[in-house]
Amino acid sequence: MADYWNRNRALLITVAIAFAAIAMVARGLEPKVWLSVLLSGVTLASLYFLLAAGLSLIFGLMDVLNFAHGALFVLGAYVGLSTSANPRLLFNTLPLFLAVAAGAVLAERFGVHLWRRVHTQARRRTLRWVLLVLAVGAIALSARGFPIRRINAFNVTAVGGAVPTAEAQEPLNLMIRRVALLFLSGLPFGLVLAPRERQQERPRRPAWQTIAFVVLLLAIGLFGLWARDAGERLVLGLSVDMRFLLAMIVGALAGAAAGTAIEMVLIRPFYGNPVTQLVLTLGLSIAFIDLIEGVWGEEGNPPMWPPSFFAQPCRSRSLLAWFTERCRSIDVLGRAFPTYRLFIIAVGVLVFVAVGLLLKRSRIGMIIRAGVQDSEMVEALGINVRQVFTFVFALGSGLAALGGVIAAPFLGVYPAMGSIFQLQAFIAVVIGGMGSFPGAAVGTVLLGLARAFGDHFVASGLQLPFLEEPFRGSPAIAQASTVLIMAIVLLVRPSGIFGKKE
């Protein structure tokens, strides 16, 4: 018993505090109001969690505070929106990204032959800058005149609406020229990333595999260009549900790809230099949002259409009835609650269970848990921990982007949508304990509830026994409540509820 208490002290204390808090605030609240506020809180918690899970694992494993996480959330939302509403943008830009990646992969594989011929440090440094300027120049050249606005003009292809005409497409020969130019610009990028000495080489694929991979990347891109009209009609012809599913998959994959690129290009050269990494991710988050505004505009979009399961204008009596009626809202003890929010909660729970199982049951999960404590020792066991770093960065970024997609029908899609969620996710991670996965879950639930109950009391007041009128907080109090919780938790447990790292 004492042993059990010691091992689960953090969890038990949390549960006790949560119960006490809920019981306290629930006094004087009708059960139906109480329950729907609770569900709203868990909805928020679910979205916070999709960000916090990645933040926590990335910090725990690599000591990187990823300030670009909120930007990845926004990226997911926009890519998801484009996938379901305007796939033309994706069909026309995916080949460009693939071309850069193909060039970089090719040059990275063979770059050592170049670097071995350049001997002095000074010459290497000069060459690196020359290569970077070349790469950026080539990208600028190929992006010149890219009609992003025209391609994006179909941002609101409504369900069943007209498919944009083929005439508005960028001419194919121009696109292929851009692909070629971007492939060339990928080459100097790859050279910069390539190992400098033969001895530092990673164990590598044989040359033919690299070449086959590069050809495959280019082929996928060119196929996408060739089939862009048919593909667009295909996607826009799908049902809303399939389009939403596609949006979730493509959005999450885009986030994971962006995360992989960020880790490999910007984070990896600076391990052991956390301040540089922090400033880099901070700058990146600003650049990312500007880029998103450049591509999709600053105005923002109304909420994306939810899947048809949550769209019928009616109110289901119970969950069972909802399965057949697919109503927009559901009856919770006599009060209407949007069903789409239940979906958000379900995704959050699903991700929690899936990532939890990955951490607990798989070998890579075991390596991640060990690496959170001591990544140097993991490496000394003969495990390529850098690969695991990249995997975790990609996973965390993908989850953040997935969060963006599922938030899109709830919040709308606009460039600033990520900032408040990133802040709350940071606070949740600090409360739960940096690097602790269950901690991230507990922290987000605490914050989500605090936020929802705080907002409720600002709106309707708190009935206190010694006051005639209900006590009303200012809106600032609801916002401050999360920071207040953080302050209290940190006073009691400086390393967070589940924290072990000092």
Added chain:
Amino acid sequence: MTSVLKVDDIHTFIGQFHILEGVSVEVPEGSITVLLGRNGAGKTTTLKSILGLTPPSSGTITFNGEAIHGQHTHQIAAKGIGYVPEHRAIFRDLTVEENLRIAEREKGDLAKRADLVFDIFPDLKRLIKLPGGNLSGGQQQMLAIARALVPDNRLLLIDEPSEGLAPVLIEQVMECVRQLSAHTTVLLVEQNFVMASQLADRYTIIEAGKSVMSGMMAELVKDDEIIRRYLGAT
């Protein structure tokens, strides 16, 4: 007698501090070689330099006839070097079993070596489901050494296994090291000279970042003058 490991005149900087200023060590196959020297002489840094955790800026390190300096730590370790660091560095959140399993280089390593591991460390068998953090200091040390035995390593680097343990436990740990040396070659760092002298076949003395002497242990124990000068003990 062939050498498993040959360290030749390595220099290592940590930040701008010149920690190793020329260390050479040779570890013959099947032996226990001990690095002796005062606190801060550079014994631990020597082990870390071999593994590439603090890569040497010059000099060569040869393992099994292959130059390994300049490679990544995980590549070096995967060639067959096990590491038992100072302060043990077992994974507190992983169970004892997971602590052993994570060291597998190929699936099934643990199953193959279980007999050997649990023969030397019978205690671990009954602790197998406990989190590593719940183990006592002595048990953690056993686990850290056992972990290095899971893959078929040709060389173990063991850093101060007696540190912070009660005398009776030190005896136990040393007995384990003696037993496992029948299966693999060991390069040991040990402050406790009495222990080291009973265990090791060969020694290298490191003084202020330089290796100053090496030879057979049997001869060193007879030479009080050298022991006093470099180790401050008798």
